[in-house]
Amino acid sequence: MPSPILSAPAPLEPPAAIIAADDSDATETLRLSLSQSALPGDLRVVIVGQPVLSLAAALAAMPAPAALSALAQGIKTALAARRADRTQTRLLIAQEALADPGAVTDRLGLAAAPLPLPAPALPDPLLILLARHLIDADPDLRALEQALMAERSALAAQPPADPLDLDAVCALAADAAAARDRDARTIALLEARCAAGREELEAMARQTIALTERLEKAETRIRLSRAARDRARAEADQALHDRDLVRAELDRFYRSRSYRLTAPLRWLRRRLRSS
DSSP states (O other): OTTTTSSOOOOSSSSGGGGESSOOOOHHHHHHHTTTTTTTTOEEEEEEOOHHHHHHHHHHOOOOHHHHHHHHHHHHHHHHHHOOOTEEEEEHHHHHHHHHHHHHEEEEEEEEOOOOOOOOOOOHHHHHHHHHHHHHHHHHHHHHHHHHHHSSOOSSSOOOTTTTTTHHHHHHHHHHHHHHHHHHHHHHHHHHHHHHHHHHHHHHHHHHHHHHHHHHHHHHHHHHHHHHHHHHHHHHHHHHHHHHHHHHHHHHTSSHHHHTTHHHHHHHHHHHHOO
């Protein structure tokens, strides 16, 4: 069955009008969707995945250093393309745009809504939390993320809170503090689980070493026992061989002519001793 993406009409805009800053699934999905709509004038659209989600998806496929490097490169590409011409360039976060196609149509001034395509599934929640922790722990990457969010073209403008409305300001501050606390607790839980996992692995390693030592000692005892058994068997075989040689020699002596000829002398000697 052919893929609906492959059977879609050919793009109306040249490839240079839509710039994919990374190769995440969300970025590619949005690029394919926008490629079916004519962008007005000389407008360019730069697409990049949301940093946390892009990093979480990358962590499932590659080591953390490579995933962090790929994320930083994607953000730098998006920022460079946006800053080259802020007037004619729109920077979109792929996940935000896929969640609100109507807002994308209004923000870009499209004649028709982009072709609807299913948004990629979210990565594993634990990977998302790990990605958040890794970004927060890297000052350079955290600064890149903040710059990206500041440069992006907001789809749904939210008016800032009234600085005189203390209740609203306090509510926002409380929400932010609660979110930070939740993130801190989650990260602490993950770190505790990792520590417990390390301790369990170390215990298993110690147990494995102890079992290996016991096995080596048992194998040494078995080798020594086998060597002693082989020596005893060799000595027993040699004793049997010596016995057989003595018996054969005695048999030859008893059957010899000299033994038969001296039989009367031996009989006489025994009579003399008994008298």
